[in-house]
Amino acid sequence: MIKTTMLMRGMAFLLLATFVFLLALPLGAVVLKSFEGVDGWTLHNYEQALSSGVLKEVFFNSVWVSTIAAVITTVLGFLLAYTIHFTNVAKPIKKFIRLGVTLPMLLPTITYGFVLIYAFGNQGIFSRLFGQPLFTIYGFNGLVIGYVLYTLPAAFLLMHNAMQYMDHRFIIVSHLMHDGKWRRFYHTILHPMLSPIGGAFILAFILSFTDYGIPASVGGTYDVIATTLYQTMLGSIPNFSQGAVISIAMLAPAVLGMITMGILERGNVSYKSVSQQVAFASKTKTVLFGSGSVIVVIALLAVFTPLIIVPFTTAYPFDFGFTLTHFQAVIQMPELMNVYKNSLLVAVCTALVGVVVAFIAGLLSARTKLKNRQAFDVIAMITNAVPGMVLGLGYLFFFNNSSLKGTFFIIIAYAIMHFFTTPFLMVKNALQKMDPSWEVTGALLRDSWLQTVYRVILPNVKKTLVEVFSYYFINAMVTVSGVIFLVTTHTVLVSTKIKELQHFSKFNEIFILSLFILVTNIVVKIICEFYLNRQSKRG
Incomplete structure (x- = not known):
C-alpha cells in the first residue's frame, strides 16, 4: 500500500458524511422521537408501551x-x-x-x-x-x-x-x-x-x-x-x-x-x-x-x-x-405499468449507485492506510443489524418536513443503505485477496493512485462488481418493509402497490405484477451470470 493522499482522505470524508446524513441521523431521529412528549423529553412513551x-x-x-x-x-x-x-x-x-x-x-x-x-x-x-x-x-x-x-x-x-x-x-x-x-x-x-x-x-x-x-x-x-x-x-x-x-x-x-x-x-x-x-x-x-x-x-x-x-x-x-385477458388488462393499465417502471427505475439506480458506494468503501477499507477506514466496517455492522422498517421509519421522521420527502432519491438512498453490508463485504474480501503491491508498482511507474485503481484494480474486481449490481437490483425490486413508509402516489413501487391491491381483492393483478418482478429478476440474473461465465472462460 502507498501513503495516504489528500484524495483518499477527501473520498473517505465525503462517503462518511453521506453515511452520517443517510444512516446515523435518521436512526437518531427514531431514538429522539421515542423520547418526545407533549411537554418535552419524557419516558412516558416507554412506560405507556410497557404497561399496555x-x-x-x-x-x-x-x-x-x-x-x-x-x-x-x-x-x-x-x-x-x-x-x-x-x-x-x-x-x-x-x-x-x-x-x-x-x-x-x-x-x-x-x-x-x-x-x-x-x-x-x-x-x-x-x-x-x-x-x-x-x-x-x-x-x-x-x-x-x-x-x-x-x-x-x-x-x-x-x-x-x-x-x-x-x-x-x-x-x-x-x-x-x-x-x-x-x-x-x-x-x-x-x-x-x-x-x-x-x-x-x-x-x-x-x-x-x-x-x-x-x-x-x-x-x-x-x-x-x-x-x-x-x-x-x-x-x-x-x-x-x-x-x-x-x-x-x-x-x-x-x-x-x-x-x-x-x-x-x-x-x-x-x-x-x-x-x-x-x-x-x-x-x-x-x-x-x-x-x-x-x-x-x-x-x-x-x-x-x-x-x-x-x-x-x-x-x-x-x-x-x-x-390472457387478465395479463392484457394489466398491460393496458397505465397506472400499473407506471408502478412497474418506478420499480425498474429504483432498482437500476440503486444498483448503479450502490456499486459505486460499495466499491469506494471497500477500496478505502481494504487498499489504504486511512486511520478511519475501520469506520466502514462499523457502518456495515450497523446496516446489517437495523431492520428495514426501522430505517424506513427513520427516513420518514428525518425527512418529514423536507422537499426530499416521498422522492425517488429517498427511496434509492434507503435501499443503498439498507442493503449495504453484503455488497461492501463482497468488494472488500475481493480486494483483500489481490496483490497488495499493485499500488506501489503503479507509483514506481509514476501512475497516480487513481490511475492504478482505474487501470489495474477495477478490471480485476469487475466480476465482483457485477455480482454486487445483481444483489442490489434484485433486493431493490422486492423490498417492501421500509419503503412502505416512504412512497407516495407518484413514487409507489410494485411491492407496495401489491399491499394496496390487497384491499380491493385484485389478486390477478397482484400475481401478474409479481410475475413481472420475478421475470425481471431472472433476466437480470441470467445476464449477470452470462457475463461472469464469459469472464471466467477468458480468464
Missing part, C-alpha cells in the same frame, strides 16, 4: 413464531447443503437444488402470503386437490410456512458457502480410524459447521422477526411486531412516538443477533488446504438425502404454482379455462 401489555404480546408472538420458523429453516437448509457437498447426487440434481431453493428470493415477501392463500386457503389449489383445507393458513401456521419460504434461501446459501471450504479428507481419516457414523458426522461435519449453523439460525430468526410482507397478508389475528408498527404509524390515528418505541423494541433482538453472530464467527474452523472430493458417500446415503432434498425443493416450488396458474385462468376457482 400490547407490545409485550406482539413482541413474544414475534419471538415465538420466528424461533419455530428459524429452527425448521436451519434444519432444511443444512439438509440441502449437505446433499450437495457430501453425497454423490448427480450434478443436474445438485444444480436443480441450488436454483430451486433460491428462486423465492426473486419475489417480494408480501407475495408469499397471497400465494399461500391460493395454495392452502378454502379455495386453494391443494385444498381442492385433497377435497378440504389441510390446515388453517391464517395466523401462526401461515406465518411459519411463509417465514420458512422467505428465510430458507438465505440460510441455505450461508451453509452452502461454508461447506465449500471444508476439507473432505478428514472424513477419509475418520473412516480409516473406524469411527462410528455419528462420531464421524459430529467431528468432521457438524462441529466445524456449528458456527455457520448458528449463523443461519440467527439470520433466519432476524429476517422473520423483522419482516412485514408475510404477516401483512396471512397474519390474521396473530399480531406480530411488524404489523403493529405499521398500524401504529399508518393507521387511522398515527402515533409517531409510540411507533418509535416499537421500532426500538424491534431493533433489540436484531442487534443481539448480530452480536451473537460475531461471537459465533470466532469458532470458525479453518483448513490449510481443501479437498472437495466426496469420500465414502454410500449409495443408500446418496439416494436418501438426494430424494429428501428433491422433495423439499419440489414442495417449495409447488407452493408458488398459484402464481403461474391463477392469473391465466378465466375465473379461478370456478372456471379453469386458459386466458
